[in-house]
Amino acid sequence: VMDKEVEPFCRALPKVELHAHLNGSISVATMERLIARKPHLNIKHSMTAIHKGQRRTLDECFQVFKVIHQLVDSEEDLLMAAKAVIREFSEDGVRYLELRSTPRVETNTGLTKRKYVETVIEAIRQCKQEDVDIDVRFLVAVDRRNGPEVAMETVKLAEDYMLSSEGIVVGMDLSGDPMVGHGKDLLPALQKARNCGLKLALHMSEVPCQKEESELLLTLPPDRIGHGTFLHPEVGGSWSLVHKVREGNIPLELCLTSNIMGKTVESYEKHHFPYWYKLGHPCVLCTDDKGVFSTSLSQEYQLAASTFGLDQEALWILSQQAISCSFAPEAIKQQLEKRWAEQRSQLLC
Numbered sequence: 001v002m003d004k005e006v007e008p009f010c011r012a013l014p015k016v017e018l019h020a021h022l023n024g025s026i027s028v029a030t031m032e033r034l035i036a037r038k039p040h041l042n043i044k045h046s047m048t049a050i051h052k053g054q055r056r057t058l059d060e061c062f063q064v065f066k067v068i069h070q071l072v073d074s075e076e077d078l079l080m081a082a083k084a085v086i087r088e089f090s091e092d093g094v095r096y097l098e099l100r101s102t103p104r105v106e107t108n109t110g111l112t113k114r115k116y117v118e119t120v121i122e123a124i125r126q127c128k129q130e131d132v133d134i135d136v137r138f139l140v141a142v143d144r145r146n147g148p149e150v151a152m153e154t155v156k157l158a159e160d161y162m163l164s165s166e167g168i169v170v171g172m173d174l175s176g177d178p179m180v181g182h183g184k185d186l187l188p189a190l191q192k193a194r195n196c197g198l199k200l201a202l203h204m205s206e207v208p209c210q211k212e213e214s215e216l217l218l219t220l221p222p223d224r225i226g227h228g229t230f231l232h233p234e235v236g237g238s239w240s241l242v243h244k245v246r247e248g249n250i251p252l253e254l255c256l257t258s259n260i261m262g263k264t265v266e267s268y269e270k271h272h273f274p275y276w277y278k279l280g281h282p283c284v285l286c287t288d289d290k291g292v293f294s295t296s297l298s299q300e301y302q303l304a305a306s307t308f309g310l311d312q313e314a315l316w317i318l319s320q321q322a323i324s325c326s327f328a329p330e331a332i333k334q335q336l337e338k339r340w341a342e343q344r345s346q347l348l349c
Ligand SMILES: CC(C)=CCNc1ncnc2c1ncn2[C@@H]1O[C@H](COP(=O)(O)O)[C@@H](O)[C@H]1O
Pocket: 021, 022, 023, 024, 058, 061, 062, 065, 100, 101, 102, 141, 143, 175, 176, 177, 178, 203, 206, 258, 261, 262, 288, 289
C-alpha cells in the first residue's frame, strides 16, 4: 500500500471513537471563537495546544486544561464547543462517538454540575436533530484529584441522567492528573456506579508506579481501560496485571499521539499498541484530546498503519472491532455492524 493512499483511506474508513475528553477535543477554529469571546483573559492560542516537537511533561500538559476551562465556563460556551466537537468527529468519518467530560461548577456564570451534564446532553440532541451523521453517547467523568465525596456525587448525577437521558449517558470515566490522588479512595464510588448499571472506562497505568492502584481497580473490573501504558512488567507493571487484563478480555483504549506528547512513551515505535495487538487483545485507537494534541482519529489510524505496518484490511478490522468494545446498546451495535459491512466492499477493492 502506498502512503498517499493511506490518508484518504483512513478518512473514508468509518470509525468509532471511544476515548475523547470534550475540553481536550476543541479544535483551533472553535478555540479562536472562544478566545475572541473572552479577550480580557488575554489567552493566546499557543496556551491551549501542544504542538509537535513541543513535548511537555505530563504536569505541563495538565496546565493546558486550566486555560481551556477558563474559556469554556458558561452554558453557552459548552453548548457551542460540544456541538463543534461532535461535528468535527463526524466530518472525520467517526460514526459512533463516546464523549467524556467532567461536570464543573462555575460560580461566575452560574454553571452547575447538573446544568453542565444537561448542556452536553442538549448538544448531543441538537446534533442528532440537525442530522449530523454520528451516534453520540456521554461518559460522565470523575476527576481523581477531587476525592471520594465528589466522586460519589458524580456517580449519583450520572445515575440520574442514565435513567432520564434516553440512553445518552451510558457510563463513567475516571481521569485527571494520574500523579494526583489515589484510586483506592474512589473504589466505593466506582463500585456503586457499576452496580447501578453504568459502564466503566478507567484511565489505568498511564504513568509508572500505579501498579497497586491498577490491581485494585481491576477488582471492579472496569469495562475498558484507558492507556494501560505501564501494565507490563518490563515497564514497572506486573504479569498479574497483564494476565488479569487478558483473562477479562478488557479492551484497551490506545492513544498514540497523546502518549508521545505527554512523554509517557518515548516514540511511536516504542508504543505498547503492537504488544497487545499481536496477542489478539481488543485494542481501540483513540485520540484522547484531539484539540490539545492537534490530531484526528483518521490521523491516528494512519500513524498506526505507517508505524506498525498495518494494511487496509487490518485497519478496517481494527475499526470494526471497536464497535463491540463500545457501550452502545446491542441494537445500535448491530446497526453499526451492518453499516460497516455495507461500506466494506466500497473501501477495500
Ligand atoms: C496531559 C495529557 C498527556 C493528557 C492525556 N491524558 C489524560 N489523562 C488523564 N486525564 C485526562 C487526560 N486528558 C484529559 N484528561 C481529563 O480531561 C479533562 C479535560 O476534559 P473535560 O473538562 O473533562 O471535558 C482534564 O481536566 C482531565 O481531567
